[in-house]
Amino acid sequence: MLDSAIIIITCSDKPGIVAAVTGFINEYNGSIINLEQHVDTQQSQFNMRLEWDISKFKIDNENIHATFKKEIADNFDMSFEVHFSNEIPKIALFVSKLSHCFYDLLLRYQSGEWQVKIPVVISNHRELEKSVQDLGITYHYVPITSDTKQQQEQKIISILQDNHIDLIVLARYMQILSSDFINQYENKIINIHHSFLPAFPGAKPYHSAYERGVKIIGATSHYVTADLDAGPIIAQDIEHVSHNDTVEELIRKGRDIEKIVLARAIWKHINFKTLVYNNRTIIFT
Amino acid sequence: MLDSAIIIITCSDKPGIVAAVTGFINEYNGSIINLEQHVDTQQSQFNMRLEWDISKFKIDNENIHATFKKEIADNFDMSFEVHFSNEIPKIALFVSKLSHCFYDLLLRYQSGEWQVKIPVVISNHRELEKSVQDLGITYHYVPITSDTKQQQEQKIISILQDNHIDLIVLARYMQILSSDFINQYENKIINIHHSFLPAFPGAKPYHSAYERGVKIIGATSHYVTADLDAGPIIAQDIEHVSHNDTVEELIRKGRDIEKIVLARAIWKHINFKTLVYNNRTIIFT
Amino acid sequence: MLDSAIIIITCSDKPGIVAAVTGFINEYNGSIINLEQHVDTQQSQFNMRLEWDISKFKIDNENIHATFKKEIADNFDMSFEVHFSNEIPKIALFVSKLSHCFYDLLLRYQSGEWQVKIPVVISNHRELEKSVQDLGITYHYVPITSDTKQQQEQKIISILQDNHIDLIVLARYMQILSSDFINQYENKIINIHHSFLPAFPGAKPYHSAYERGVKIIGATSHYVTADLDAGPIIAQDIEHVSHNDTVEELIRKGRDIEKIVLARAIWKHINFKTLVYNNRTIIFT
Amino acid sequence: MLDSAIIIITCSDKPGIVAAVTGFINEYNGSIINLEQHVDTQQSQFNMRLEWDISKFKIDNENIHATFKKEIADNFDMSFEVHFSNEIPKIALFVSKLSHCFYDLLLRYQSGEWQVKIPVVISNHRELEKSVQDLGITYHYVPITSDTKQQQEQKIISILQDNHIDLIVLARYMQILSSDFINQYENKIINIHHSFLPAFPGAKPYHSAYERGVKIIGATSHYVTADLDAGPIIAQDIEHVSHNDTVEELIRKGRDIEKIVLARAIWKHINFKTLVYNNRTIIFT
DSSP: OOOOEEEEEEEEEEEEHHHHHHHHHTTOEEEEEEEEEEEETTTTEEEEEEEOOTTTTTSSSHHHHHHHHIIIIITTTTTEEEETTTOOOOEEEEOOOOHHHHHHHHHHHHHHHSOOOEEEEEEEETTTTTGGGTTTTTEEEEOOOOTTTHHHHHHHHHHHEEEEEEEEEEOOOSSSSOHHHHHHHTEEEEEEEEESTTOOOOOOHHHHHHHOOOOOEEEEEEESSTTTOOOOOOOOOOOOOTTTTTHHHHHHHHHHHHHHHHHHHHHHEEEEOEEEETTTEOOOO | OOOEEEEEEEEEETTHHHHHHHHHHHHTOOEEEEEEEEEETTEEEEEEEEEOOTOSSSOOHHHHHHHHIIIIIHHTTEEEEETTTOOHHHHHHHEOOOOOOHHHHHHHHHTTTTTTTTEEEEEESSGGGGGGGGTEEEEEEEEOOTTHHHHHHHHHHHHHHHHTOOOOEEEOOOOOOOHHHHTTTTTOOEEESSSSSTTSSSOOHHHHHHHHHHHHEEEEEEESSSTTSSSEEEEEEEEEOTOOOOOHHHHHHHHHHHHHHHHHHHHHHTTOOOOTTEEEEEEOO | OOEEEEEEEEEEETTTTTHHHHHHHHHHOOOOOEEEEEEEETTEEEEEEEEOOOOTTTTHHHHHHHHHIIIIIITTTTTEEEETTTTTOEEEEOOSSHHHHHHHHHHHHTOEEEEEEEEEEEESTTTTTTHHHHHHHHEEEOOOTTTTTHHHHHHHHHHOOOOOOOOESSSOOOOOOOHHHHHHHTTTTEESSSSTSSOOSSHHHHHHHHHOOOEEEEEEEEEESSSOOOOEEEEEEEOOOOOTOHHHHHHHHHHHHHHHHHHHHHHHHHHEEEEETTTEEEOOO | OOOOEEEEEEEEEEHHHHHHHHHHHHTTOOOOEEEEEEETTTTTEEEEEEEOTTOOOOOOOHHHHHHHHHIIIIHHHHHHEETTOOOOOOOEHHHOOOOOOHHHHHHHHHTOSSEEEEEEEEEEESTTTTGGGGOOOOEEEEOOOOTTTHHHHHHHHHHHHHHHEEEEEEESSSSOOOOHHHHHTTTEEEEEESSSSSSSSSOHHHHHHHHHHHHHEEEEEEESSTTTTTTTTEEEEEEOOOOOOOOHHHHHHHHHHHHHHHHHHHHHHHHOOOEEEEEEEEOOO
């Protein structure tokens, strides 16, 4: 695998941005592997993802951010992130009792499909504790009631900070996080909702889907915002169903879509291929 | 093609219904080609579609309904319909200015894909009038304002009755029909809505889809009820989209889904493969 | 869950079969829950699946097969199988080193998604042995070389017989079974092939797909016959890919399709919804 | 709509290409709207599509190609094409008797969905002649037999040249074009094949699909090469089918996929979003 760096940039559109950025890469001996740039002409917003070979790059990894900021980003008032292909994002899985998404993620982790580290699982139940014993993951049982919510969320945040968590994945976690909590992890919490949003937000979407007699069911993975089930959508997919499908059948079929859609969203995030602005995502290819 | 009859039955479930019905077919020398039966165990509702070869059937076509009613249906308090494979449903197309679904249907008609007759088109605009001239279809221009609605709907109903219309297809018809009108054509009006319902009901769903940043768009074909965009769903499908897609792109991509989904719904209806109860459809295979 | 029996029938088409079968069910106080019947008019072949409530059925379960044979099946020269909703099929998983399908199946098993028993895993490698320790499954390491093939297959057959295996699932098992072996388990061995057959049979289909520059990849689950990758297809699905996808990406994306398609095929089989004739399957809904 | 230019570049990868190209655009006051760049690291091949606003560009449209060649392309030994957003590709439709793809394309043309000009239709049959009369399209009836092939292809080429045709679309055209013909229109002939290639090449794929008992059917649109049904694939899609589907049903369902897939491929081509190398396509988003 190539040793590469990735930069994701968003700013107001102006002439010369791409030339400036690629000139910078070139000047310091970087070799561009991939570049995707897109101007939202309605909003006049410039968005770009650029990956370059850093094997001969003349700036040390730890100085790339600061150098780029000074030489390029400040001139264009850019928001930007720099990542590295050998970076290993640290993920915390949040789970309640439902195991299908959770186990699916663990298997991808265990098999090495993803280049990530999962140091902790947070759960308000003990049911799934045993499953992570052999994987070097610490399972934190943090039950939450309306009375203890504030205090328990503080406890969770301590755990996340201690473990330098980069991404939180709600794998059918049945608690609603507070705005305070969410604001500390903006665009760093991925949820899976078991419907094709905006249809059937909230609880029991498969029951509602059955009632409505829809011919497709779906799943939606999105970044969590304070507005329930209304955050920026990362991935969605659907499955065809029929009148033959009882609610139980919808739930069973839905599990497979949930697993796949959540995994796709995480894949995009951990490969630094997502960018959020105006409550919408740009998903690079 | 076989000369066959189709019966569609719905009633409260009781033991012996299938045996009674198939015994009836057998007794009069019918030969069953296809039988799909499904009990909604939650509702204890029996639903069945049966097609049989009538080439040697001992009851004349025009007497099948009455004989079946007397000998079988009345015993089980059935609702049922009898159709024939050589039956040619008469369809009225309702259209405004948007042509894509309308033309798609005309081409299927013209090419003989469907065994139907389209005697009339009803429109509140004149734009598409020329397109049906060579097809033996009468184009009725019936403009509707809030003041003239009741009277114009009466006019439309006269046209439909004069032409013995069996099915009304709203091919992106931009008028909302009155409850009075709809009640006269229960489960006989098919609409195409340009979203995956129940998401984005009402006007401008592609604009809403863009705003929400969804990763799929869809279309839904349903029977029209007095409750707007809430009738029994016949067919749905979706297309994947991305942040690259402007509203105009969503509209362009959506047209193809709308055409396909509407055509699939009509296909099921004209082949007598739909059954409605409790605002849900059973779509036979 | 209802206590029910399922009968699957195939025979030459004749008038009166459905009436005879449903009359039989009715006569002995069975109540039909589901009936799907289909005549292949080209081949004049009658196919049917019927499920009925046996809570008040007057024939004991163990006598249903014999009674039906005598009273009905023999008159129509039927091939038929009788199953029960509380039947628990016994599955043997065959696996080599690739774990994704294998683990996916184990999770479905462990979570109770499927009403089956998996007493044994057969493998020509030891890599996955540890994974089944806690699940009450016996892992049989049976390495096969061209020299030992006949003898080792005999050993495997002994294991299968000892465990009363009903279904063999090849979860990316990298050995080709002999015709002798296959013939003993006709329509009882399900394989997953990692392409949309008949495209890319044989080894390394993702490499071939990459070479050909296809825009979709797929997976096919089929019953194994002596003719490699040419058995009756049970389920297929695809995923869209692009020029961006390297062979490694195709392999990664393909794993999810393989898992889903294999699981769908097994689901149909263990719910007694498959019927094979003329190297084609009928998959009941 | 913006007044823009599009450049598509392919060459051996070297450092500094993107910087050189975007520097060129910037230097002459162009403003980049979209840039997609992708290095095939296996082949070390650089591929890029760049679109820029030319409203203030300091080079006249007719000089862009030459100036870019001299200042940039020659240094990197690039193959490249320059197009303009207001360019109107001229398309020739080739058709035999089957009308579904042909009519679908005509409707898209007529409704203004595509910014193209279709001056001519070429056909070896007269059946569809009437359909283009009102559209300002000249229908050329050019029957071909094995004896007249060479001469008739010459006649066709004359027609194409007289009409300055940029793209040939084979809308289920039932003739095989000679290598000589194809070589004159390299990557400028789009065909629709009615299967998911490489499965079922050649004639009667739906019949073969039925025989094989597949659970999906598909369509493939590709550039035509001398190697039958083996050219670079532009677009593919599929539809699920079942044992219920007769060959006639497969043909009927297939028509809709063929129409959609062909239209998608043409859309990509006329928006200058395709690039061919090594018998594979890059399809820009």
